Amino acid sequence: MEVIEHCADFLQPTVTRTHSPRSYALIVLNYQLPSLTPSLWDRAQLRICADGGANxxxxxxxxxxxxxxxxxxxQRYKPDVxxxxxxxxxxxxxxxxxxxxxxxLDESNDHDTTDLHKCVTFIRDCTPDLxxxxxVLIVVGAxxxxxxxxxxxxNILYTFSDMRIVLLSNESLLFLLPKTYRHEILVDHSVEGPHCGLIPVGGPSQSTTTSGLEWDL
Known part of the structure; x- marks a missing residue:
């Protein structure tokens, strides 16, 4: 079974882990920005505001x-898009x-998708240099x-389940664990935890097992 590794090294000001470095795109939505926003901004190769996220x-x-x-x-924190x-x-x-x-990029003619959906689609389809x-797409204000x-x-996590998308606030970090994979979550206890929730959405999880949690499944 293929293994997907999950690592929130973007929570630290510098990369300290030994695995291959990731690239990041930051999407800003129209809700409270977490305190890590400036460091996330500096780490990202692309910064996008989704409509009112610019406000x-x-x-x-x-x-x-x-x-x-x-x-x-x-002037320093100017979005690319x-x-x-x-x-x-x-x-x-x-x-x-x-x-x-x-x-x-005005997409006022598209009433069928959310602004976040529009931004993720843009990153997927229209950024050949990235x-x-x-x-990893980091979404703040989500x-x-x-x-x-x-x-x-x-729902965007499911719509774009082939992309790595993280929803981030001051209190929580949320991402999808696609089925049919084995997932390895690398935890930095200096900035993450102590709580971790595994939530099946839309139906029961038929065959999930875990190791390393206080109460494993």
Whole structure:
């Protein structure tokens, strides 16, 4: 059985593990940004705001640097791409990032997919220069707030089950364990735990076994 290794080394400021380094893309949604956002930003090779996520970035990123000039911080943390139906981004924020050189991709004609879906599709199909062989998509602002939005974001993990996608907040880190694989989760106890939940969604898990948990299955 093929083994998939899961490692959240992006939670640390430097890579300390010995396995092959991963590449990262960061997607910012329109909910509270976790405290790790600046370090995730610096690690990512591609940074995308999903529609109103640009408002969130514009308003919150200076708060991580209270002793620095907010205008300079906003210039430093400029998204590569803003994508979505653009019904939530404020006109002033859109103009600001457009003038800063961010690529604006208006998909207001697509009413069938969420802004996160649009961003993941863009990364999968329209970024030939991005190494996807070991790519991890980190999504911030995906957990908390409206429950229907949370469920929609979790559904993205299933829609794109062939991609490594992590939903991240200050409290939780969530990713999919695709069936028919053996999964090895490498835990850094300095930043992860002590809790771990394995949740079958949509139906029972027929043949799951674990090792290394306090109460193994």
């Amino acid at each position: 969130r970035l514009h308003d919150e990123i200076p708060k991580f640097f209270p002793m620095e000039n907010p205008a300079l911080i906003r 803003i994508k979505g139906d653009l019904d939530s981004i404020r006109p002033g924020v859109l103009e600001f990032y457009h003038n800063m050189g961010s690529t604006i 190494n996807k062989s070991n790519l 957990l908390g707030g409206r429950f229907d939005h949370e469920l929609g974001n979790i």
